[in-house]
Amino acid sequence: RIYNIACIPGDGIGVDITNAAIQVLNKLSSTLKTFEFDFKTYDWSSKAYLERGWYMPPDGLAQLKTHDAIYFGAVGWPAVPDHISLWSLILPIRKALNQYVNVRPTRILQGTKSPLEGCQVGDLDWVIVRENSEGEYSGQGGTSHEGFENAVATEVAVFTQVGIERIMRFAFETARARPRRKLTLVTKSNAQRHGMVLWDKVFYEVAKEYEDVETDKMLVDAMTVRMVLHPKSLDTIVATNLHADILSDLAAALSGSIGIAPSSNLDPTRKFPSMFEPIHGSAPDIAGKGIANPVGAFWSAAEMVRWLGQEKGADVLMRAVENVTARGFKTRDLGGERNTKEVTDSVCEEIEKL
Amino acid sequence: RIYNIACIPGDGIGVDITNAAIQVLNKLSSTLKTFEFDFKTYDWSSKAYLERGWYMPPDGLAQLKTHDAIYFGAVGWPAVPDHISLWSLILPIRKALNQYVNVRPTRILQGTKSPLEGCQVGDLDWVIVRENSEGEYSGQGGTSHEGFENAVATEVAVFTQVGIERIMRFAFETARARPRRKLTLVTKSNAQRHGMVLWDKVFYEVAKEYEDVETDKMLVDAMTVRMVLHPKSLDTIVATNLHADILSDLAAALSGSIGIAPSSNLDPTRKFPSMFEPIHGSAPDIAGKGIANPVGAFWSAAEMVRWLGQEKGADVLMRAVENVTARGFKTRDLGGERNTKEVTDSVCEEIEKL
Numbered sequence: 078r079i080y081n082i083a084c085i086p087g088d089g090i091g092v093d094i095t096n097a098a099i100q101v102l103n104k105l106s107s108t109l110k111t112f113e114f115d116f117k118t119y120d121w122s123s124k125a126y127l128e129r130g131w132y133m134p135p136d137g138l139a140q141l142k143t144h145d146a147i148y149f150g151a152v153g154w155p156a157v158p159d160h161i162s163l164w165s166l167i168l169p170i171r172k173a174l175n176q177y178v179n180v181r182p183t184r185i186l187q188g189t190k191s192p193l194e195g196c197q198v199g200d201l202d203w204v205i206v207r208e209n210s211e212g213e214y215s216g217q218g219g220t221s222h223e224g225f226e227n228a229v230a231t232e233v234a235v236f237t238q239v240g241i242e243r244i245m246r247f248a249f250e251t252a253r254a255r256p257r258r259k260l261t262l263v264t265k266s267n268a269q270r271h272g273m274v275l276w277d278k279v280f281y282e283v284a285k286e287y288e289d290v291e292t293d294k295m296l297v298d299a300m301t302v303r304m305v306l307h308p309k310s311l312d313t314i315v316a317t318n319l320h321a322d323i324l325s326d327l328a329a330a331l332s333g334s335i336g337i338a339p340s341s342n343l344d345p346t347r348k349f350p351s352m353f354e355p356i357h358g359s360a361p362d363i364a365g366k367g368i369a370n371p372v373g374a375f376w377s378a379a380e381m382v383r384w385l386g387q388e389k390g391a392d393v394l395m396r397a398v399e400n401v402t403a404r405g406f407k408t409r410d411l412g413g414e415r416n417t418k419e420v421t422d423s424v425c426e427e428i429e430k431l
Numbered sequence: 432r433i434y435n436i437a438c439i440p441g442d443g444i445g446v447d448i449t450n451a452a453i454q455v456l457n458k459l460s461s462t463l464k465t466f467e468f469d470f471k472t473y474d475w476s477s478k479a480y481l482e483r484g485w486y487m488p489p490d491g492l493a494q495l496k497t498h499d500a501i502y503f504g505a506v507g508w509p510a511v512p513d514h515i516s517l518w519s520l521i522l523p524i525r526k527a528l529n530q531y532v533n534v535r536p537t538r539i540l541q542g543t544k545s546p547l548e549g550c551q552v553g554d555l556d557w558v559i560v561r562e563n564s565e566g567e568y569s570g571q572g573g574t575s576h577e578g579f580e581n582a583v584a585t586e587v588a589v590f591t592q593v594g595i596e597r598i599m600r601f602a603f604e605t606a607r608a609r610p611r612r613k614l615t616l617v618t619k620s621n622a623q624r625h626g627m628v629l630w631d632k633v634f635y636e637v638a639k640e641y642e643d644v645e646t647d648k649m650l651v652d653a654m655t656v657r658m659v660l661h662p663k664s665l666d667t668i669v670a671t672n673l674h675a676d677i678l679s680d681l682a683a684a685l686s687g688s689i690g691i692a693p694s695s696n697l698d699p700t701r702k703f704p705s706m707f708e709p710i711h712g713s714a715p716d717i718a719g720k721g722i723a724n725p726v727g728a729f730w731s732a733a734e735m736v737r738w739l740g741q742e743k744g745a746d747v748l749m750r751a752v753e754n755v756t757a758r759g760f761k762t763r764d765l766g767g768e769r770n771t772k773e774v775t776d777s778v779c780e781e782i783e784k785l
């Protein structure tokens with residue numbers, strides 16, 4: 078079976094880690110010999126934008142739809158305002174391809190350390206299910222009287238019954254498939270009294286269909302406290318686009334580094350290709366130095382392989398990654414001394430051995 | 432000089448810690464003998480609401496305006512939906528009394544521990560300046576078609592030039608008054624492209640008036656990573672109502688417990704009384720057990736005393752609190768074994784000695 082993968086390396090270390098992921102995925106297929114990848118690279122980036130004035134061509138989304146999956150590096154570069162680059166590339170893709178779920182697992186990998194004292198491998202093992210299509214990222218709102226003393230800007234977060242119901246179902250299914258069957262709802266329904274109140278309501282309606290899943294509810298501010306002080310008490314978490322964006326970065330930091338965390342932008346209807354990307358950004362400060370941590374990219378690649386139905390391939394890849402971190406073969410952000418290439422080559426060697 | 436203080440103990444442990452704060456404040460005035468407090472207690476709470484149907488009487492805000500300051504415990508109780516209790520009490524007060532700044536200092540107190548490995552007293556010393564009057568807490572928006580499949584709810588965050596400029600000025604003044612003169616702006620202007628972009632713009636305009644203050648800029652998600660992994664790199668922080676709400680809870684957790692953190696809701700024009708409250712909530716699970724940590728309440732009381740112009744009184748109170756924690760005299764949330772009364776009595780004894 079040959080999978081057609083669209084690769085969008087994007088900006089900065091996005092390029093380094095996408096190359097690393099392609100190398101590792103090719104090694105995986107040539108070793109297992111049960112599937113192959115046909116990668117097509119799209120040079121949609123801030124650099125290209127600065128040269129030619131656009132990120133994606135007019136038929137860009139249509140081109141992406143012809144693939145089985147999309148692998149994304151990172152987008153964002155100092156010379157382009159962030160809201161331009163993101164609303165020209167990553168956000169339109171998430172929206173147009175119906176990727177209404179963003180799954181963000183976090184755990185402490187073998188051989189790595191949490192900054193929390195006494196927090197060991199196994200003590201922090203979470204999956205954050207992020208609503209990925211609406212809410213605070215609806216893009217609605219605007220600015221009036223800009224540059225004058227009566228300037229006013231609004232951001233409109235839009236939440237729909239359909240949008241909330243489907244993310245809740247996905248979250249409950251995710252929780253049900255995990256050993257602890259525990260789902261924590263995060264909102265801010267005390268201060269945000271419209272959309273967040275609807276989130277609470279729909280959550281408890283959908284919960285009736287999942288009586289085998291244990292539930293509880295947190296306010297987003299108090300949730301950060303619980304993540305820091307009681308990491309073991311959490312398992313699966315569901316939150317809005319913005320809240321989950323914040324909590325997933327925190328989760329990555331608490332598990333050691335933002336450099337290890339993966340994300341899957343999923344269209345659960347499978348009508349459109351899903352997209353896989355590490356949660357870190359383009360990191361202009363270390364771009365091109367060859368020192369970026371490729372682990373988040375490999376973990377994202379493993380999630381892609383799993384989504385494509387190759388469970389065994391995904392397991393082999395993750396085991397290879399964790400064997401390498403367990404040996405202390407790590408980049409600087411994890412307290413190691415290896416560069417991107419050394420870690421990538423080691424993961425490839427591990428794959429051959431497994 | 433006699434200060435007229437309105438006390439609103441509110442719900443749950445709000446009552447326990449307000450009583451503790453009053454005891455300590457009375458001890459402070461009787462010891463120093465340079466000022467006095469005249470406390471008036473308002474029984475505006477969820478319990479009262481359940482009995483009589485309202486939190487504040489129609490002239491409640493007018494009554495509050497007659498005081499020099501307001502001391503607030505906590506509001507929120509399971510039998511009342513949170514958005515009802517908060518929008519009936521704490522949020523209207525913040526708004527009506529022009530308390531557009533919420534100052535939230537955090538540091539590791541003597542004798543307490545950060546959950547972050549290797550993070551010592553002095554390594555985490557931040558002031559979060561929270562916009563307290565607009566943004567995500569504007570209350571605007573609504574719900575249509577509730578209960579039907581096409582239900583839709585919106586939350587409208589409103590940001591104004593006036594509102595942003597004044598919080599930026601306050602933040603720069605705060606940063607300037609601290610030894611490091613460092614201010615970090617937090618927004619999410621990559622995804623939220625209207626209000627957050629205006630925040631960025633106004634920040635850099637106001638920055639021109641404060642060239643002696645060093646500035647940098649973070650996205651709110653990446654900010655949580657920096658707080659966890661590089662706490663020493665931060666000093667003063669300015670963020671929106673919602674972002675700062677989340678970050679200040681995280682800050683409290685990273686400094687050991689949500690039970691120690693204070694907040695000052697300030698009207699910098701001093702036209703209306705300002706309000707002082709610990710950042711923790713009513714904690715129904717431990718309410719009435721006498722074990723709540725009163726440190727956040729004492730620290731809030733000290734900030735009130737400082738705002739009233741009694742610098743020395745504020746310093747004495749904070750030194751007393753820290754002498755007590757330094758001796759290991761702490762409640763359970765800080766890893767100690769003392770109850771509210773024991774900690775309160777010790778702080779009173781310390782005040783007498785200073």
Ligand SMILES: CC(C)[C@H](C(=O)O)[C@@H](O)C(=O)O
Binds near residue numbers: 163322
């Ligand atoms: C790049 C940006 C739009 C993005 C987001 O906020 O969704 C990033 O922070 C993420 O977590 O994927």
Ligand SMILES: CC(C)[C@H](C(=O)O)[C@@H](O)C(=O)O
Binds near residue numbers: 522710
């Ligand atoms: C009680 C609630 C409205 C409040 C807030 O979100 O402002 C609380 O979390 C706080 O931090 O003061």
